[in-house]
Amino acid sequence: MNCENEPLLEIKDLKIGFKTPEGPLHAVKGISLEVKKREIVGIVGESGCGKTVTALSIMRLLPDNSFATGSINFSGIDLLSLTEDEARGTRGRDISMIFQDSLSSLNPLMKVGRQIDENLMMHTSLDKAERFSRVLEIMKGIGLPDPERTYGKYPHELSGGMRQRIAIAIAIVCNPDLIIADEPTTALDVTVQAQILELLRKINRESNRSIIFISHNLGVIREICSKVYVMYAGHIVERASAEALFTNPGHPYTLGLIKALPKLESKGKELFDIRGRVPSIADLTQGCPFEPRCDYSFERCRKEFPDLKKIDSDHEVRCFLAGGKL
Amino acid sequence: MFVYLKKLFAMILTVLLVLLITFVTFEIIPGNPALSRLGVDAQESQYEALSAELGLDDPLGIRLSRWLKGLFTGDLGISMRYSVPVSELILDRLPVTISLAVMALALIILIGIPLGIVSAKYGERLPGVMITVISQIGMAIPSFWSGIILIYIFGILLRWVSPGGYVPWSEDAYGAFKSLILPAIAIALPSIASVIRYTRNSVMDQMKNDYVRLAMSKGMNLNSVLLRHVLKNALIPIITVLGMITANILGGSIVIEQVFTLPGVGRLLINAITTRDLPLVQGMVLYIAFIVVIINFFVDIIYTVIDPRIRLGQRD
């Protein structure tokens, strides 16, 4: 087996639920995905589809009332089988995470430099001076002007883009193999968005780190990801390379997401919106979860749950229409 | 800078308000102090003489300004019962009350805040709920009753401390401590319960924030996250409660000093009320009022200084 191609992260049939007084709620209903080394993998879906929950489960940061089955294999170890202490050992060092809202994900009362430094303090044995220079180095590397001065600033004193860079710095400072970025550009201006995406691309290129990029915006996903998983209502409904996803979308939901992207040509026209709403986590159906909103659905879709079908090498779709042209 | 000026102005306004209310309460309402001093059977001439001496016949405006002038020079009047300046009486008893207040405050902070954090850490689980219930009971127990029980258990049954009396610090520090620790505990108990509750709520609120998740994603364990990140953030709202705690301690000391027969300002106040020694009552009300106002003012200032978001101004 070629070590280069062995996946860094392999999730098999992951199911995540929450115990509530009203009964268990199933957020993720059996997904499998794979991240190779140096790959940037995208997970796209609207809010409520379970993508954030999946990310948190990789980090073992789900709340106490959650339960998970299946396996999350990271470099040969099943993360779900680890004890809390063992799982904690992977955080920050092997796997790290970037959150959506940098204003709320940074401690408002701590200087930003120190928040990066804290990571080093925990995972390395460098002394104070060494850590300080390393932090400045990282800050420069991710494009923060005047790192020395910025070190002592508080989060609210920085712009959104700079804050997100700090969050990225925190995520990469200990050289983790895998970075999970949960909607890292959603809260930013378009121009800043582009900068952050370029930064992430640079990090992936120069240090061979894998990135899981989570977003609801297919346009952003297309910019940066090589492989994409489309999630809906706790299921993976399509997997493809970014190219193939756009040129040959297999699932009606994916098609809807593509249509919903604002394009220059459609300026002045109404934006397309997929009719209906994302099902709530408590909704249980027997058939295809997307059926109520699908323009192509038929009788079978209501009754049966479709399996993932291969329509090309490296392209799978969970739809009874898979293979036909949409 | 502007913020501080506004707060100073507000404090001055409050002070003036307090002065006004006190003046009205003690100078206007009770009627003629000379009458109550001499009694109903006094001779008309004695009554007139005393009235003139006390300046009671002067118009209101003059009485008010004379009264205010007296305040600024530290003259709070003369106690009717002891015939000694009020300010002297107060200063005499200040050390006791201040010692009590400081000890109570230390207990509240050192016990209340850690227990509140522990209670928040365990949330709805057993230790958390237990602490909450215990603090509920703590808030319901009348402080003077806990004082009595404490005297009974530690003073009479166990004989760890002597059941009454006060030993001045200057004489014997250890003895002074022993005579003050029980009353300090009695005063502190309801406030400890309050602080546990506030701290618990504040910490639990903070734990819902994203920065807690980020800290954990770095690989920190829960205790480190609580201490290094959450604590500072959680303490800020608690500081605003400090003013209320001070008021509770002062109020508590009034009653507790009576329970333990300590020669403090609180007990002096009660005696003054019982003997209707109005100048004395008035003097002490003013003294307590000023302390409260000043402490609240400082708490306000501290609050703005500690939070860098307020100190440095929000960017967006």
Place this chain on the structure above:
Amino acid sequence: MNKRRINLWIGTVLISILMLMMVVSLFYTPFPVTEINRLERFEPPSARHLLGTDNFGRDVLSRIMKGSQTAFFVGLVAVSIGSVFGVLIGAISGYFGGIVDEIIMRIVDAMMAFPSILLALMFVSVFGVGLRNTIIAIGIMSIPSFARITRSGFVQHKELDYVKNAKIKGISNLRIMFRHILPNVLSPIVVAASMGFANAVLAEAALSYLGLGIQPPNPSWGRMLSESQVFITVSPWYAIAPGIFITLLVLGFNFLGDGIRDIRENR
């Protein structure tokens, strides 16, 4: 499901038991409250005297039962005074805003900053002691918290659409305030009333303990504690019993208030 309502249950149960005792005491107590019996002084709790006797040989349980009347009465009237005036002041302040609001809130804040017992003591020192003045003093002491809560409710609601609609229809301000807004703001006021009751019980007990509250022959748990303190070495139960009942009543209303608040938050 009941887990969420547990506060409410505990509070209701505690208050009901004590209220039952109070109602019973209106008609019957095991022994006459004022009967002095030199031969039975300082008896420990027994089958005959469930809580023992005091220094005069009087049955402690009977005195406690009688004392509950005072506790409930003072609490009820004081909270009524505090809530009626407090809500009025808070409503006016919150609804009309402006300089009136500023002044009123300054005064309310100043009052809240004080140790509450001090306010009551000030009143009593000027107007004298006794049942009526105790109730008024505690009533005045309760006004600020009602005023604040009511005010914030009114400030919130006066910007809402239904109020604007009512104004457009030409409904008078008074009617809007008390027929339209007030019912919506009632819930936190009820919570405050429950807590206020608890505070009133504590305040009355403290004042009576100091000798500046309820005077003999009116019974009071607080005063029983001050009487019993001298004899604690001889009959500790006399000093313990009133305290326990004060605590239970206060706990009851605190739990009740929390319970009501819990229900409101879960909606």
